[in-house]
Amino acid sequence: MARVKLIMPENRIAVITVPVRISDINYGNHLGNDAFVSIIHEARMQWLMQHGFTELNIEGTGLILADLAFEFKNESFxxxxxxITIAVGEISKVSFELYYELSTKRNNKTILLALAKTGMVSYDYTAKKVIAIPEKLKEILNTSI
Structure with missing residues (x-):
């Protein structure tokens, strides 16, 4: 079986911390797969908010999640x-890749929990069509921390 293998790009643009809530815990007594998706969504929203944006309004443009990949490494509790360290992958005229490295510290050790990638598409929700990435967002995507 082919497995997803993600490689974190060098262009890191943000580090966001999100606590694991009790509602994120599944029947296995660890963070559920769906909660991992919610955590990267929260991290992406916090990153956008740092720049005065939301997923529905980046200088009048919205974003749509086009694809999602996860590579789970360790349990979270x-x-x-x-x-969550966010990095930028490929950027085209209308879309870009965001990579996420999720880790936690326990007993003074950093534990890699997962790697993830989302394909984001610039979208005009009113016209219901794909449009070019706003220039301000392109600048932010090309700025490393």
């Missing part, structure tokens, strides 16, 4: 503070 209630009380973990998940540190």
């Amino acid at each position: 209630y009380g973990d503070a998940v540190e």
Whole structure:
């Protein structure tokens, strides 16, 4: 079986911390796969908000999630503070890739929890069509921390 293998790009643009909530815990007593998706969504929203944007309004343009990939590495538990490093992959005229490295610290050790990638498309929700990435967002995507 072919497995997803993600490689974190060098162009890191943000580090966001999201706590694991009790509602994120599944029947296996660890962070559920769906909660991992919610955590990267929260991290992406916080990153956009740092720049005065939302997924529905980046200088009048919205974003749509076109694809999603996860590579799970270790369990996460209630009380973990998940540190999400966001990096940028390929950028085209209308879309871009965001990569996420999720980790936590336990007993003074950093534990890699997962790697993820989202394909984001610039979208005009009113006209219901794909449009060019706004220039301000392109600048932010090309700025490393």
